[in-house]
Structure formats: structure tokens, C-alpha cells
Amino acid sequence: MKPYSLDGIIEIAGEHLVNRTIDILGNEEECIRFFNSKQNTLDNKTPYDLCAKNRRAEVFNFLGKIEDQIMEP
Secondary structure, eight states: OOOOOHHHHHHHHOHHHHHHHHHHHSSHHHHHHHHHSOBGGGTTBOHHHHHHTTOHHHHHHHHHHHHHHHHOO
16 A cells, blocks of 8 residues: 555645644654554554544544653653
8 A cells, every 4th residue: 555645644634633643743754654554543444544434533532642642751
């Protein structure tokens, strides 16, 4: 599978979710990697695929869990 570009991700996920992902993960490269990678927590689906199926809330909630882990002391 060819990875989706940032523009393609924005088109499917929306600018708000993409910007939130960049804020949490630190840069655009990590955002692109995140949206193109299967995630165990998301039933082994990519965040991109979930967004394409109008399941953005699941991706947003997953990002919140990642943020919580990053912020733990």
C-alpha cells in the first residue's frame, strides 16, 4: 500500500485532526507515519482508514491516550 501524503490525509481526516496529531506527535513526518500505520488499539486498522469510514472520533480519542502517555511524569 502506498502511503498517503499529508494533503491526502487532510482531505480525509480534516485539518483540525491533522493539526492535533502534529501537535501531539511533534511534526508532519510523524503525523504521516501515524495515519499510514496500523494501530493495535484501533483493531489493527490505520487512522486514515478509520477517518475514511467516518470514524474520526475513534482516532481523536486514541490521540488523547497517546497525549496522556507522553505527558505522564
